[in-house]
Amino acid sequence: MSAQPAATARIALVTCAELPQLDEDEIAPIAPLAERGITAEPAVWNDPAVDWAAYDLAVIRSTWDYIDHHDDFVAWADRVPNLANPADVVRWNTDKTYLRDLAEAGVPVVPTTWLDPDSTVTLPTSGEFVVKPAISCGSKDTGRYDLADAAQRALAAGLATRLLSEGRTVMVQPYLHAVDTAGETAVLFFGGHYSHAIRKGALLDGPAGDVGLYKQEDIRAREATDSELHVAQQALAAVPGGADRLLYARVDVIPDADGHPVLLELELTEPSLFLRYDEGAPERFADAVAAYLKR
Template sequence: MAVDGATHHGPLRDTLINNRQSARGKPRVALVTCSELSDLDPDDRLVLAPLAARGIAAEPVVWDDPAVDWHAYDLAVLRSPWDYALRRDEFVAWARTVPSLANPAEVVRWNTDKRYLAELSAAGVPTVPTTWVAPGESWVAAQSGEYVLKPAVSAGSQDTGRYDLADPEHRELAVAHVRRLSDAGRLTMVQPYLHAVDTAGETALLFLAGPDGLRFSHAICKGPMLTGPDLGVEGLYKVEDIGARTATPQQLAVAEKTLAVVPGGPERLLYARVDLIPGPDGSPVLVELELTEPSLFIGHADGAPDRLADAIATHLARRA
């Protein structure tokens, strides 16, 4: 669906704004979202009651609403600003203007361009092998193998496709996909398709801030989402098949190694999501590190809404 950047005030936000007077004196938290989700993603709404129980006044706020006074909030928590991908420079510039942003603006700049995967790989983190095709560069599709093509700046699996390059039609569509991104001035990522996602799925490990830094909160599993080529049809969201999962020691070790490489250290993060898929040998491989606007899936783990509220309270206490 198209995202026009306009600001809409849904009933939840209207109610919260109308109650703002009674919340004076409480810490004020902006839960940063986009205009299409002006009342927040349903999963994020689950933190509102736990925050209220802790005496914290929270409300959804659209990131590109020019009427917002970000200095009026004690903390702004990035949640669902999922329309930024085609305006990444604008989004990064905006992040630098927000006085109390979680996660911090410099982390946003680093994490919204997936070239961070090359940095993590160089630091010894097992990552999915990636070839980068810059705008204007020629790219010749292989004659076999399944690959995933996507832009280095994206959200919600936008502009992402899966190609079986042994199929001549898929090769043509893959070349067209790269050309489409190149013509738009976007960097393309070419990655082998990890077939274990079809059987074992993808594991997301969620970490939330505690008094002594990030703590593992819960894990979920996601089923495969890519069924074929991307045909250039516009869309912001894709339906995910989500379930609870128990993280393995090996997965937790990869996550810890990944988080250790975050610029400035993981201690200042409010949340982190580490997405892993088994590689060809069965060992977990990092496919994405989400530090900017990840779904946290707090509705899929007992106590997770309270842990997120505690993480927000922890960050407020640090800034007091």
């Protein structure tokens, strides 16, 4: 066995207090990074004892509690000297109203009705819809409702009303049934290059409930199709400031009623990267970090 090179860089893999040692997927690149002379260690984003200036780079990973501290989180991002992805991207991407920007840029996005905090709750009278806040992750405060059913319609209106009363923007989207069969495809990019993809099964089976920090998912390896890659690249091309500044990106797409992929989310802040589902993904991520450090 050859000796590892002397450390030339020190990076933080940024997490939250509930996962101080990261989760299993986030640990995967630590050894490949060490092989490239990069020491990686977990650091909790809102721990006042952390000296962020001591790191050559802070890489946001499992900061999944930020939705309860959004303003503090984006203010923290602004203070970190070297952050991936950059702080202005974090500010833009942690509020799903960014989907409006992408739709205006011509990216095929899941049709969305936006209810701002001063809006009156008006919902469709039939069909299955998803109701969720614009600042959210892990399916928290997110529910699927059959709006032709009076009881479910009341639950959907109650969720929307509560969120609006808390000053939160609400999204109402049609439930795309292809997620129950084809599933959702997450397309992963490191350093601007396609790395791998995974299939995610359906998450929403009813009204919103308490899912904790995140909801367990059915994950399997998948190869992205040309049409999925095209939509993913369209979305990345529309990122403010340019996608060349991104260390990582996850683009979640789903087939619409006609079978064409549409964008569900563009994850540029703290997405799971599913490194364990592709044999070379941890090494590709480590290579991307090494290249990012050389900029």
